[in-house]
Amino acid sequence: MSEKVPGFLGWMQTPAGRVPRISTELGFSDHLGAWKARWGIGRMAYMVPPGLYALGNPAASDPVVVTANYKMSYDIVRRTLAGRNVWLLVLETYGINVWCAAGKGTFGTGEVVRRVSSSRLAQVVSHRRLLLPILGAPGVSAHEVARRSGFSVSYATIRAADLPEYLDNGMVSAPAMRELTFTFYERLVLIPVEVVLALKSVAVIGGVALLLVAALGDLAAGLSAFCAYLGAVLAGIVLGPLLLPWLPGRSFALKGAAAGLLWSSVFYLLAGTTWNIWVTAAIFLALPAVSAFYTLNFTGCSPFTSRSGVKKEMAIALPAMGGALLMGVALLLAGRFL
Amino acid sequence: MKGFRYLMDVVTLQLDQAACIGCGRCVEVCPHQVFSLAEKKASLRDRDACMECGACALNCPVKAITVDAGVGCASGMINEWLRERKLRAPGGNCCS
Numbered sequence: 001m002s003e004k005v006p007g008f009l010g011w012m013q014t015p016a017g018r019v020p021r022i023s024t025e026l027g028f029s030d031h032l033g034a035w036k037a038r039w040g041i042g043r044m045a046y047m048v049p050p051g052l053y054a055l056g057n058p059a060a061s062d063p064v065v066v067t068a069n070y071k072m073s074y075d076i077v078r079r080t081l082a083g084r085n086v087w088l089l090v091l092e093t094y095g096i097n098v099w100c101a102a103g104k105g106t107f108g109t110g111e112v113v114r115r116v117s118s119s120r121l122a123q124v125v126s127h128r129r130l131l132l133p134i135l136g137a138p139g140v141s142a143h144e145v146a147r148r149s150g151f152s153v154s155y156a157t158i159r160a161a162d163l164p165e166y167l168d169n170g171m172v173s174a175p176a177m178r179e180l181t182f183t184f185y186e187r188l189v190l191i192p193v194e195v196v197l198a199l200k201s202v203a204v205i206g207g208v209a210l211l212l213v214a215a216l217g218d219l220a221a222g223l224s225a226f227c228a229y230l231g232a233v234l235a236g237i238v239l240g241p242l243l244l245p246w247l248p249g250r251s252f253a254l255k256g257a258a259a260g261l262l263w264s265s266v267f268y269l270l271a272g273t274t275w276n277i278w279v280t281a282a283i284f285l286a287l288p289a290v291s292a293f294y295t296l297n298f299t300g301c302s303p304f305t306s307r308s309g310v311k312k313e314m315a316i317a318l319p320a321m322g323g324a325l326l327m328g329v330a331l332l333l334a335g336r337f338l
Numbered sequence: 339m340k341g342f343r344y345l346m347d348v349v350t351l352q353l354d355q356a357a358c359i360g361c362g363r364c365v366e367v368c369p370h371q372v373f374s375l376a377e378k379k380a381s382l383r384d385r386d387a388c389m390e391c392g393a394c395a396l397n398c399p400v401k402a403i404t405v406d407a408g409v410g411c412a413s414g415m416i417n418e419w420l421r422e423r424k425l426r427a428p429g430g431n432c433c434s
Contacts, residue, residue, distance in 0.1 A: 103391070103409060137367035137393035138407065155366050173366075180339050180369040245341050293412075300411020302342075304370065306390040307410040309345040314412055 001051050006030065006071065007078060012054045016120035021054045024082035026075055034072050038189060040196035046071045047095030052119035053078075056085035060126040063167065065156075066112065067133065068093040068101050073160075080160045084167065087125060091115050099303070102139030109141045109148075116149045131156040131163075131171070134178060180303050187241045190301045194237050198294065202233050216336055228267055232287040235263035236294025241301070252305070253317035256295025260288030278335025286328030289321040339370055339387065349388040350406040355379055357402035364394040364403060 007023035007030075037043045050069045055078055064087040067077045074090060081088075091111045093101035101107035112130070116122070132140060134155045142153035156166050157177040166177060206226050214222030240247065240259040247255035264287045272280065296317055299305040351372070353364075360378030365371075373394065374383040380402075392407025409415070 102393075134367060134369055134393075137397055138391040139396075141396045142363060143397070143399040158369055178366075178369060179371065182339065182342055250343055250345050297412045300409075300414060304339050304342050304387075304389050305344050305410055306349050306388060307408045307415075308348045308350055308390060308406065310410045310412055310415060312345060312348050314415065 001049055005053070006048055006074070012057075014124045016052075016123040019052050019054050019124070021057075022078055022088075024055055024078050026079050030071075030075050034075065037072055038192050040193040043193065044095060048074045048090060050090045050092035050115060052121065052124065053088040053090060055081050055088055056083070058085040058087050060124065062086055062125070063127075063131055063171070064089055064121065064125060064129070065131045065163065066091060066136070067160075068096065068098045068107055068136075070095050070097045070101075073097050076160045077163070080163055084164070086167075087121075089115055089119065089121065089130070098133050099135040099138075102136045105139050107136050108139035109144045112140055112145050112153075113148045116151055122150065128152060129154060131166075133160070134158045134173075182244075182303055184242065187244060191238055191241060194241075194294075194298070194301070195234075198233060198237060202230065206230060213332075216332075224271060227271075228283060228287060229290060231263045231267055232260050232290035233294055235259040235287075236291035237298075239263070240291060240295030241298045244298075244302075251313050251317070252299050252302075252310075253292045253296040253313055253321070256292035256298075257288040259295060260291025263287060263291065276335055278331050278338075282328040282331040282335070285324045285331070289324035289328070292317060293321055343386075344389070346386050349385060349390055350404075351382070351385055351388045351390065351394075352404045353380060353382055354402045354404075355381065357400050359400055359402075361399060363397045363399070367393040367397050369393075 001020055005020050005022065009021045009023050011018040012021045033046060037046045047069045048071050062085045065077060065081070066089045067073050069090045069092055077088065091107055092115070093106045096104065096106065098107055128151050130145070130151050130153050132153055132155050135158055137155050140153065145151060145153050154171065156171070157163055157173060158180060162177040166173060206229050209229050210222040210226040213225040236256045236259060239262065240256045243259060244255060247258045249255055249258070261284070264284050267283065267287070268280065275283070296313060299310045358380050360375060360380065362375050362380070364373040364380050365375050370384070370387040370389060372382060372384050372388050373380050388405070390405050390407050390410065392405055395403040395405050395407065
């Protein structure tokens with residue numbers, strides 16, 4: 001802990017030593033940092049030092065809110081608690097958000113116990129209660145924390161934005177605070193990093209497709225194949241997640257295939273005048289398969305898909321996708337040589 | 339979750355009602371309102387809404403709940419599958 005922690009205002013003296021008091025207002029660099037992290041720039045090193053922080057002027061009786069040391073988590077929590085006196089206990093999750101860190105176990109029982117002890121929280125506050133985010137519960141065993149640290153755990157809310165109301169409500173969660181949502185905007189902010197992460201494989205596979213088709217036909221056909229592929233990838237990564245509730249079926253692969261079918265139709269209207277039946281059939285088989293793969297992958301970002309469900313989907317969808325792709329290629333070759 | 343529904347009859351969630359002491363932790367931690375509590379016993383109100391995060395099982399003080407929890411993303415599971423067959427170097431995950 002030093003004066004370099006984000007939002008540093010000054011030191012606060014406590015019976016367990018000095019604690020940084022931090023601002024509840026975000027500056028330009030905080031907003032820029034969040035934007036960059038959303039685009040995957042420096043995302044894996046976007047973190048703050050773990051430990052105890054003070055928001056406002058907390059006294060020994062004030063609540064302790066626990067969060068992860070991903071800087072975006074830290075920023076969202078401190079901003080939402082503006083105008084309040086609260087202790088903020090930041091866990092070492094190696095720059096990973098609460099939900100993903102809980103899944104890995106770094107936002108976990110052991111780290112809560114360790115951080116309570118290393119920050120000497122028992123000397124700073126007079127109560128014995130920690131407020132944890134509900135999405136941290138997959139990593140934390142409340143009764144184990146209580147047994148090992150003497151602090152009881154209350155799972156407060158899912159969203160940091162509900163914390164003020166939770167505190168005003170006498171630290172009781174209203175049903176809405178415990179209910180997950182996955183709104184259009186909540187899906188939208190997840191997409192940029194998915195696009196960035198896919199770039200490498202898109203460049204490789206797209207490049208190979210371009211060269212292959214260019215070798216079989218001409219350069220224009222190669223470029224057309226590249227555009228078709230790129231569009232199918234974007235349909236799967238962008239369109240699938242955005243249109244998630246309106247695409248048919250429950251399976252993400254099926255939803256992705258529908259998004260890919262949309263793109264195939266658009267591409268047909270744009271460039272389909274010169275296609276013969278073989279090419280048309282190949283396009284409508286292969287492109288939805290590509291989109292389906294990327295939308296299926298979005299199960300990793302969605303907060304309502306189960307591991308067993310994804311397993312089941314993969315067992316059916318991956319062979320189907322592979323089959324559709326092979327058929328598409330076979331049709332293209334057949335159209336060329338028959 | 340309002341507006342979203344995943345596959346039916348796939349989840350591995352199990353609740354042993356005889357062991358349940360009715361503390362209500364599962365109701366508190368589940369973000370999908372899978373559990374309900376009546377007369378000091380939890381029950382599965384909406385089992386298909388479960389996303390197998392494992393929060394309920396980990397927070398049940400009498401181990402009355404079991405679920406096969408884990409990373410649920412396709413690319414993570416493909417990588418896991420490839421690593422198990424030594425087709426891919428260790429490390430690298432969807433959100434690590």
